[in-house]
Amino acid sequence: MFNEIQVSGGYDKDGNSEKISYISFERGNVYSIVGKTGSGKTQLIEDIESLNNGEGLTKRIILIDGKLPDEKLRNEYRSGFIAHLSQNMNYILDMPVIEFLKMRQKLKTSKNKNTSPEEILDTANELAGEKIKPHEVLTRLSGGQGRSLMISDVALNNEAPVILIDEIENAGIDKVKALSLLTKKEKITLIITHDPLIALHGNKRIVMQNGGIYSVIDRSEHEKKLAEFLAAFNKKIDITRELIRTGKTLKGVDEFVLHSVLE
Amino acid sequence: MNTIIIGGGPSSGKTSMLLHIISYMTHCGLKPSVCKIDCIKSNDDLIYKSMNIPVIQGLSDSICPDHFLATNLPDIFMWSTKNSCTHLFIETAGLCNRCAPFTDKTLNICVIDSMSSIKSPEKLGPLVTTADIISMTKTDVISQAEREVLSYHLSKLNPTAEIICINGLSGFGSQTLANLIINKSNSIEDLEGSKLKYPMPSANCAYCVGEIRIGKDYQQGMINKMSF
Numbered sequence: 001m002f003n004e005i006q007v008s009g010g011y012d013k014d015g016n017s018e019k020i021s022y023i024s025f026e027r028g029n030v031y032s033i034v035g036k037t038g039s040g041k042t043q044l045i046e047d048i049e050s051l052n053n054g055e056g057l058t059k060r061i062i063l064i065d066g067k068l069p070d071e072k073l074r075n076e077y078r079s080g081f082i083a084h085l086s087q088n089m090n091y092i093l094d095m096p097v098i099e100f101l102k103m104r105q106k107l108k109t110s111k112n113k114n115t116s117p118e119e120i121l122d123t124a125n126e127l128a129g130e131k132i133k134p135h136e137v138l139t140r141l142s143g144g145q146g147r148s149l150m151i152s153d154v155a156l157n158n159e160a161p162v163i164l165i166d167e168i169e170n171a172g173i174d175k176v177k178a179l180s181l182l183t184k185k186e187k188i189t190l191i192i193t194h195d196p197l198i199a200l201h202g203n204k205r206i207v208m209q210n211g212g213i214y215s216v217i218d219r220s221e222h223e224k225k226l227a228e229f230l231a232a233f234n235k236k237i238d239i240t241r242e243l244i245r246t247g248k249t250l251k252g253v254d255e256f257v258l259h260s261v262l263e
Numbered sequence: 264m265n266t267i268i269i270g271g272g273p274s275s276g277k278t279s280m281l282l283h284i285i286s287y288m289t290h291c292g293l294k295p296s297v298c299k300i301d302c303i304k305s306n307d308d309l310i311y312k313s314m315n316i317p318v319i320q321g322l323s324d325s326i327c328p329d330h331f332l333a334t335n336l337p338d339i340f341m342w343s344t345k346n347s348c349t350h351l352f353i354e355t356a357g358l359c360n361r362c363a364p365f366t367d368k369t370l371n372i373c374v375i376d377s378m379s380s381i382k383s384p385e386k387l388g389p390l391v392t393t394a395d396i397i398s399m400t401k402t403d404v405i406s407q408a409e410r411e412v413l414s415y416h417l418s419k420l421n422p423t424a425e426i427i428c429i430n431g432l433s434g435f436g437s438q439t440l441a442n443l444i445i446n447k448s449n450s451i452e453d454l455e456g457s458k459l460k461y462p463m464p465s466a467n468c469a470y471c472v473g474e475i476r477i478g479k480d481y482q483q484g485m486i487n488k489m490s491f
C-alpha cells in the first residue's frame with residue numbers, strides 16, 4: 001500500500017512546461033478534473049494508469065511515494081491501477097444479479113474477500129430509486145439500478161487504488177450519496193465532470209488547459225457551503241420529480257413544504 | 264525490424280486501436296508501417312495513409328485471408344524493411360475463429376471486442392490461446408465488474424498473455440499497449456523460417472478450389488461429414 005502518487009515534469013500541446021509542474025495525489029482526497037473537451041483530461045488519467053515514466057506524449061513522470069514504480073508494483077495491480085465508472089449504465093451479461101455477484105466473489109484472487117454479495121446489493125439499494133431484487137436479470141435493470149450496482153460494486157469490491165468517475169451526471173440516482181460512498185474509502189478519487197454539484201464534491205480541482213495542468217484550486221469554505229446549498233436545492237428538484245412521477249399534483253407544495261421534507 | 268500481427272474479428276476495434284498506437288509511436292520517433300489484409304477491396308488503407316506512413320493492402324480474394332497472409336509474410340516483411348521502418352503492423356481480416364496467423368517470431372496481439380465476447384469467451388479459439396498480448400476493446404461499454412470477469416476468463420484461456428483494456432475512441436490504454444509493444448517485440452532480420460504457432464485448417468476439398476454444386480457427386484478431397 002502506498003500513500004501518494006506524484007505527477008511531474010509534463011509538457012502541454014505546444015511543448016511548453018505545464019504551469020503546474022508538480023502535483024501529489026493523496027489517498028482519501030477527491031480530485032475533480034475540469035476543462036474543455038480536448039484540454040487533456042483523459043491524457044492525464046492515461047498517464048497515471050500507464051504509470052508513465054517520462055516517455056509519453058506529455059513526458060510526465062509518475063512516482064509512487066516518491067519512487068519510480070518497479071515491476072513488483074506493476075504486477076500487484078495487473079488488473080488495473082484505476083477502476084472506472086464510466087457513462088455506461090447497462091450490463092451486457094444476462095444472468096441474475098445475485099449469481100453475478102457470487103461469481104465475481106469467486107473470481108477474486110486476493111485478500112479482500114470480506115464483502116458479501118448481499119452487502120453489495122444492500123448498498124446498491126440505498127442508492128437506487130427502485131429496489132433491485134436478487135434474482136432479477138442484470139440486463140433488465142433500469143439505468144439507475146444498473147448504475148447503483150456498479151457504484152456499490154466498485155466502492156466495496158475493488159482493489160484498484162484509484163477510482164475514476166467519468167461523467168456520472170445523468171445517472172438517475174442519489175449522486176451525492178453515491179459520491180460519499182465512493183470516497184469514504186481510503187482511495188484516491190478522480191472525477192471528470194461538468195456538473196457543478198459533483199465537481200464541488202472534490203476537495204481539490206485540477207484545471208486542464210491545452211494539454212497541460214493549468215492550476216490546482218483548493219475548495220474554499222465558501223465553495224463548500226455553496227455546494228451544500230446546491231445539494232439541498234437539487235434534493236428539492238428530486239422530491240418534486242418523484243411527486244410528479246408517482247402521479248401526485250403539486251397542490252400546496254411550496255418552498256417551505258419542500259424544505260420541511262428535507263429536515 | 265519488429266513485426267506485430269493484429270488479429271481479431273471484424274469490427275472488433277483493430278484499426279481504431281492501431282491508429283492511436285501509430286500516432287504515439289511516430290511521436291516517439293519510431294517508424295511504423297502498416298499492412299492491411301482483406302478479402303475484398305476496402306478503403307481501410309486510406310485511413311492509415313492519412314497518418315503519413317508506408318501502407319500496403321493485400322487482397323486475398325477467394326483464398327482464406329489467414330492462409331494468404333502466411334504465404335505473403337516474408338515479402339511483406341521485405342517491403343517494410345525497404346521502407347526502412349522500425350515496426351511492421353499487420354492488421355488481419357479476422358474472419359474465422361479457427362485460424363490464427365500468429366508466428367513464433369512476431370509479436371501477436373489478439374483484439375477482443377468486450378461487448379460481444381463477455382457472454383462466451385470459451386468460443387474464442389487459437390487467436391486467444393496463442394496470443395502474446397490480448398487487448399480488450401470497447402471496455403467503455405461494459406462495467407468495471409464485467410471487465411474484471413472477462414479479463415479473468417481470458418487469463419484462464421491464455422495464462423501467459425498480457426491483458427490490456429483499450430478504449431478505441433478516446434485512446435485510453437493505447438499508450439500502455441504501445442509501450443508494451445516497444446518493449447516486448449524483437450527485432451529480426453527476416454521472417455524466412457519462422458513457424459506458425461497453430462496449424463491452419465487444411466483447405467483442399469473441391470469447394471476450396473471453386474466447386475459450387477451441392478451433392479454427393481461433387482464432394483471430393485478431404486471432407487469431414489457430420490454423423491447423425
Ligand SMILES: Nc1nc2c(ncn2[C@@H]2O[C@H](COP(=O)(O)OP(=O)(O)O)[C@@H](O)[C@H]2O)c(=O)[nH]1
Nearest residue numbers: 273274275276277278279400401429430431432
Ligand atoms: N464504444 C467504442 N467503440 C469502439 C471502440 N473501438 C472501436 N469502436 C468502434 O467500433 C467500430 C469498428 O472499429 P474498427 O477499429 O474499424 O474495427 P476493425 O474492423 O477491427 O478494424 C467503429 O465504429 C469504431 O468507432 C471502443 O473502444 N469503444
Ligand SMILES: [Mg+2]
Nearest residue numbers: 277278307354
Ligand atoms: Mg480495420
Ligand SMILES: [Zn+2]
Nearest residue numbers: 327329359362
Ligand atoms: Zn481460415
